[in-house]
Amino acid sequence: MITRRFLLCCFAILLPLGNLQISTSAINAADEGRDELLRKMDERADHFGGLSRRIWEFAEVGYKEKQSSDLLKSELRAAGFEIRENVAEIPTAFVASYGGGKPVIGILGEFDALPELSQDSIPEKKALAAGAPGHGCGHNLFGVASAFAAITVKDYLMGKNLPGTIRFYGTPAEEGGAGKVYMARAGVFNDCDVIMAWHPGDANSASLKSSLANISAKFRFYGQAAHAAAAPDKGRSSLDAVMVMSHAVDLMREHVPSTTRIHYIITQGGGAPNIVPDFAEIYMYARHPNMPTLDGIWARIVKCAEAGALATETRMEMALVASVYNELPNEPLANLIDKNLRRVGGVKYTAEEQAFAEKLRQTFSLDGALPLGSQEQAQQVEGGVSSASTDVSDVSWMAPTTEFTAATYVPGTPGHSWQSTACSGHSIGRKGMVVAAKTLALSAVDLIQDAKLIEAARADFNKRRAGHDYRSRIPANQKPPLNYRDK
Ligand SMILES: [Zn+2]
Numbered sequence: 001m002i003t004r005r006f007l008l009c010c011f012a013i014l015l016p017l018g019n020l021q022i023s024t025s026a027i028n029a030a031d032e033g034r035d036e037l038l039r040k041m042d043e044r045a046d047h048f049g050g051l052s053r054r055i056w057e058f059a060e061v062g063y064k065e066k067q068s069s070d071l072l073k074s075e076l077r078a079a080g081f082e083i084r085e086n087v088a089e090i091p092t093a094f095v096a097s098y099g100g101g102k103p104v105i106g107i108l109g110e111f112d113a114l115p116e117l118s119q120d121s122i123p124e125k126k127a128l129a130a131g132a133p134g135h136g137c138g139h140n141l142f143g144v145a146s147a148f149a150a151i152t153v154k155d156y157l158m159g160k161n162l163p164g165t166i167r168f169y170g171t172p173a174e175e176g177g178a179g180k181v182y183m184a185r186a187g188v189f190n191d192c193d194v195i196m197a198w199h200p201g202d203a204n205s206a207s208l209k210s211s212l213a214n215i216s217a218k219f220r221f222y223g224q225a226a227h228a229a230a231a232p233d234k235g236r237s238s239l240d241a242v243m244v245m246s247h248a249v250d251l252m253r254e255h256v257p258s259t260t261r262i263h264y265i266i267t268q269g270g271g272a273p274n275i276v277p278d279f280a281e282i283y284m285y286a287r288h289p290n291m292p293t294l295d296g297i298w299a300r301i302v303k304c305a306e307a308g309a310l311a312t313e314t315r316m317e318m319a320l321v322a323s324v325y326n327e328l329p330n331e332p333l334a335n336l337i338d339k340n341l342r343r344v345g346g347v348k349y350t351a352e353e354q355a356f357a358e359k360l361r362q363t364f365s366l367d368g369a370l371p372l373g374s375q376e377q378a379q380q381v382e383g384g385v386s387s388a389s390t391d392v393s394d395v396s397w398m399a400p401t402t403e404f405t406a407a408t409y410v411p412g413t414p415g416h417s418w419q420s421t422a423c424s425g426h427s428i429g430r431k432g433m434v435v436a437a438k439t440l441a442l443s444a445v446d447l448i449q450d451a452k453l454i455e456a457a458r459a460d461f462n463k464r465r466a467g468h469d470y471r472s473r474i475p476a477n478q479k480p481p482l483n484y485r486d487k
């Protein structure tokens with residue numbers, strides 16, 4: 001927990017609690033300022049809830065989030081933010097800034113949907129449009145909560161005439177497109193003192209967790225087509241190459257560190273059984289908590305691909321899709337978020353929301369799930385390594401970064417599911433989004449008014465980075481894969 005903090009008195013002078021006596025009236029004034037901030041957020045919650053519902057309805061996949069990005073930009077522009085568009089050669093990436101000077105506080109916002117997860121906001125499986133994308137990761141809430149917080153902080157800075165810069169980062173294509181890696185490469189996070197992000201989830205929790213580094217690529221094999229019955233000896237099967245490679249990778253699983261994760265799909269395997277396939281493709285992910293270890297595992301996966309080509313007399317090409325680092329957590333920032341999450345409180349359901357939640361919980365396994373009602377509190381801060389990967393991780397190597405979850409899903413709801421899409425379009429999701437926005441806004445205000453907090457976050461960041469190099473595994477000349485979702 002945070003043991004020392006600075007508070008702002010009503011005359012906008014920083015008073016260090018440890019060095020000076022602070023009058024009770026000064027503390028009360030600071031608290032009243034925050035109470036007022038929270039009250040104003042309650043008044044605007046419906047407006048931002050409406051924006052999140054619209055982005056949920058747009059449901060645009062990675063790098064194609066034009067309407068979602070435009071809606072957030074217009075909201076921030078109307079609030080007085082200066083917008084830098086087309087960042088890192090990504091049409092839907094942008095940076096919205098307000099204010100000037102130090103500190104510079106960045107808040108990340110995502111807004112991409114997932115393929116094939118279309119779902120109505122009801123507690124039974126029913127697609128809005130069969131096979132269409134849906135917000136199964138709740139990024140419609142992610143982007144809007146972060147913009148809501150940034151606009152609130154801007155009003156606070158303006159109202160109190162305080163120095164400092166608040167930035168909203170519009171970060172596309174988190175789901176497999178690694179948009180933030182390209183934005184990091186363009187240097188847009190370099191001058192930030194602190195960066196905050198959150199993520200929709202089934203619990204309210206600050207985090208000290210790291211995440212899995214991840215490399216993904218499409219391996220393409222080119223063979224020779226021939227009639228599969230009349231002239232099989234003339235053919236060289238690219239599908240055979242995929243199968244040799246996948247078998248080699250499956251055998252390799254036993255001989256990699258147990259914390260490794262490898263998964264793949266076969267995206268193309270030929271046109272018809274009576275034609276020897278001259279083209280086949282396998283889309284491969286590998287993950288590990290440590291990037292240098294993952295490098296070694298990945299090099300062996302490439303050997304499996306080469307073996308596939310060698311054995312089948314086909315040609316192999318590897319197209320790297322994405323690579324993200326493991327996340328660097330930050331203890332002072334996690335403690336700050338935890339404090340503010342507890343102040344904001346969790347999500348309280350109405351009778352109708354309770355009925356939705358009970359019905360939804362009948363549709364998935366409750367093994368290990370938090371009980372209904374847990375969404376009303378904050379969970380304990382946990383360390384360790386999460387089983388996910390995120391491009392927020394690359395940002396965490398640029399500046400002190402923290403990420404937390406808010407309970408936008410009914411407790412127990414699996415991510416990337418029709419159930420999480422349903423919650424993300426429901427009032428339950430919008431309530432969790434407001435918890436996230438309030439926590440971000442309070443934390444940004446604390447950071448702006450307490451230089452010691454920023455120093456502590458920087459010291460922790462320097463300690464965790466010491467002895468490690470950050471070097472993205474995406475080649476320097478590779479452009480963002482703007483069409484990676486195209487079939
Ligand atoms: Zn996701």
Ligand SMILES: [Zn+2]
Nearest residue numbers: 137139174199
């Ligand atoms: Zn996500």
